[in-house]
Amino acid sequence: xxxxxAEITVSAQGxxxxxxxxxxxxxVSIELKRGEILGFLGPNGAGKTTTMQMLTGNxxxxxxxxxxxxxxxxxxPVAAKARIGYLPETPPLYRExxxxxxxxxxxxxxxxxxxxxxAAVDDALVRCGLTEVALKLIGTLSxxxxxxxxxxxxxxxxxxxxxxxxxxxxxxxIQVREIRTLIRELGAHHSVILSTHILxxxxxxxxxxxxxxxxxxVFGDTIAGLRQFHGGRMLxxxxxxxxxxxxxxxxxxVERAENTADTLFRLSFAEGADPTDELVRRAVKQSWGLFQLxxxxxSLEDVFVHLTRKEEQ
Amino acid sequence: xxxxxxxKELKALFASPLAWVMLTFMQIILAFGxxxxxxxxxxxxxQLIRVPNPPGITELVVAPLFSTIAVVLLFAIPLLAMRLxxxxxxxxxxxxxxxxxxxxxxxxxxxxxxxxxxxLLIIGIAAVMPLALLFGGSLDFGLLASxxxxxxxxxxxxxxxxxxxxxxxxxxxxxxxxxxxxxLGMLFAGDAAAEGLRSRGWQVPAALAQVLSPLKNFEPxxxxxxxxxxxxxxxxxxxxxxxxAIRRLDAARLRG
Numbered sequence: 344x345x346x347x348x349a350e351i352t353v354s355a356q357g358x359x360x361x362x363x364x365x366x367x368x369x370x371v372s373i374e375l376k377r378g379e380i381l382g383f384l385g386p387n388g389a390g391k392t393t394t395m396q397m398l399t400g401n402x403x404x405x406x407x408x409x410x411x412x413x414x415x416x417x418x419x420p421v422a423a424k425a426r427i428g429y430l431p432e433t434p435p436l437y438r439e440x441x442x443x444x445x446x447x448x449x450x451x452x453x454x455x456x457x458x459x460x461x462a463a464v465d466d467a468l469v470r471c472g473l474t475e476v477a478l479k480l481i482g483t484l485s486x487x488x489x490x491x492x493x494x495x496x497x498x499x500x501x502x503x504x505x506x507x508x509x510x511x512x513x514x515x516x517i518q519v520r521e522i523r524t525l526i527r528e529l530g531a532h533h534s535v536i537l538s539t540h541i542l543x544x545x546x547x548x549x550x551x552x553x554x555x556x557x558x559x560x561v562f563g564d565t566i567a568g569l570r571q572f573h574g575g576r577m578l579x580x581x582x583x584x585x586x587x588x589x590x591x592x593x594x595x596x597v598e599r600a601e602n603t604a605d606t607l608f609r610l611s612f613a614e615g616a617d618p619t620d621e622l623v624r625r626a627v628k629q630s631w632g633l634f635q636l637x638x639x640x641x642s643l644e645d646v647f648v649h650l651t652r653k654e655e656q
Numbered sequence: 657x658x659x660x661x662x663x664k665e666l667k668a669l670f671a672s673p674l675a676w677v678m679l680t681f682m683q684i685i686l687a688f689g690x691x692x693x694x695x696x697x698x699x700x701x702x703q704l705i706r707v708p709n710p711p712g713i714t715e716l717v718v719a720p721l722f723s724t725i726a727v728v729l730l731f732a733i734p735l736l737a738m739r740l741x742x743x744x745x746x747x748x749x750x751x752x753x754x755x756x757x758x759x760x761x762x763x764x765x766x767x768x769x770x771x772x773x774x775x776l777l778i779i780g781i782a783a784v785m786p787l788a789l790l791f792g793g794s795l796d797f798g799l800l801a802s803x804x805x806x807x808x809x810x811x812x813x814x815x816x817x818x819x820x821x822x823x824x825x826x827x828x829x830x831x832x833x834x835x836x837x838x839x840l841g842m843l844f845a846g847d848a849a850a851e852g853l854r855s856r857g858w859q860v861p862a863a864l865a866q867v868l869s870p871l872k873n874f875e876p877x878x879x880x881x882x883x884x885x886x887x888x889x890x891x892x893x894x895x896x897x898x899x900x901a902i903r904r905l906d907a908a909r910l911r912g
Contacts, residue, residue: 437749439672449752452758471881
């Protein structure tokens with residue numbers, strides 16, 4: 344878990360961006376420490392990409408400030424940008440270059456000194472699993488490999504902050520897993536901001552999540568906090584000969600029992616209480632015919648839908 | 657850093673068929689023009705001997721050749737420069753440069769120098785052609801040098817205008833059309849205004865209008881004259897359009 348004293352790498356305060364009368368992003372603040380992975384969530388058009396463009400200096404905010412490792416992005420853009428690696432939604436690839444040429448170009452553009460450059464390029468290629476295709480033209484690679492080249496480009500100069508805009512979009516499941524593993528590895532040394540709408544991705548990779556909706560932050564907490572956010576913990580129970588609902592609700596620790604289908608029940612219970620043992624004991628004693636018992640945490644999806652729906656109403 | 661971008665641009669140019677096609681046709685057109693001038697020169701040579709202090713081969717063959725190159729470059733440079741920013745925007749690769757620790761000035765100058773390196777190659781090849789005449793005669797190297805300097809400045813001028821045009825849009829062909837329109841407009845407007853103003857005796861406004869017309873400012877060089885006024889005009893145009901390009905890119909960041 345994150346060290347409380349770790350250095351703050353990204354600090355954005357009150358970022359707003361208007362396009363004409365339309366406010367794409369409204370007073371979004373982000374703070375990230377070294378070694379943290381922040382998941383950036385939101386429905387399409389929530390302002391994720393706009394926020395990322397502002398964090399990387401590609402777009403000037405209408406108001407607000409960004410500092411990267413204490414360097415102000417707008418006063419000292421060159422020094423601040425040297426500490427950022429950015430993979431935009433469409434990887435900025437030159438199709439006519441080979442993978443190695445391209446990553447080398449990215450290293451040079453990010454002012455990696457000549458003696459260290461070859462090693463840095465090799466390292467990025469290895470970490471992204473690109474060594475075998477290093478001499479191929481980028482234009483001939485599959486989408487998955489192109490995505491990896493995009494990530495290699497973002498990490499070759501060992502930036503303090505890596506910002507990835509939907510890094511796993513359009514990849515097959517195996518590639519998605521590889522990229523996730525890569526992102527987790529990155530999280531060990533860099534701060535990572537990751538935008539996606541694939542919710543399990545955030546749960547499996549990120550330390551913290553920030554949900555954006557209509558340009559404002561509607562939720563920001565750790566993954567653990569997220570799980571508790573929506574009605575504590577839950578058990579999904581399947582009983583062939585179910586008792587009355589009241590009997591289930593009477594089990595100590597159970598706050599609420601719901602019948603979700605004929606023989607399926609959802610029991611919510613308070614944090615700290617765990618009615619599982621008691622439930623199993625009663626089920627056996629009274630022959631309820633227990634055939635399913637799944638701990639169901641309130642999923643990110645629930646929270647996400649809850650928050651973004653609520654805002655719409 | 658500027659040279660990293662310039663090198664990348666040059667590589668991209670040679671990776672596309674455009675550069676090769678351009679070089680080929682350039683060479684064919686120039687060779688044809690050169691031989692025709694040479695042919696004309698051979699025909700009038702007997703009469704030239706009777707003229708006291710006759711114009712040499714450099715004046716009669718090489719100078720017109722360079723004027724032809726100037727006109728060909730007017731068409732070629734918008735096409736060569738159109739991709740510089742517009743295509744990067746369309747392919748969404750400009751982000752790589754904008755996110756890198758580079759200033760807008762470095763990006764624009766890098767692109768400009770990359771294109772200039774290619775143009776120097778074209779001019780270099782063109783300059784080699786007259787050297788073939790050394791087998792049969794002598795050249796006026798002073799005039800040749802002035803022609804080369806003039807052509808480089810002129811090409812830089814066209815390149816700066818075309819680079820600015822490329823910053824205006826995300827469609828390479830539109831960028832080429834804008835560049836071409838801008839250049840032609842400047843040539844005509846500059847010339848017409850200068851003529852009109854001069855005929856009324858307004859020398860200073862006429863001189864200012866003349867700044868706009870790079871081809872007009874190239875003329876003194878074809879006479880072997882390193883006219884400081886023309887040089888200043890051309891340099892001014894280059895600097896102004898490069899600054900406009902930088903400001904334009906910066907504005908895109910602000911406006912989104």
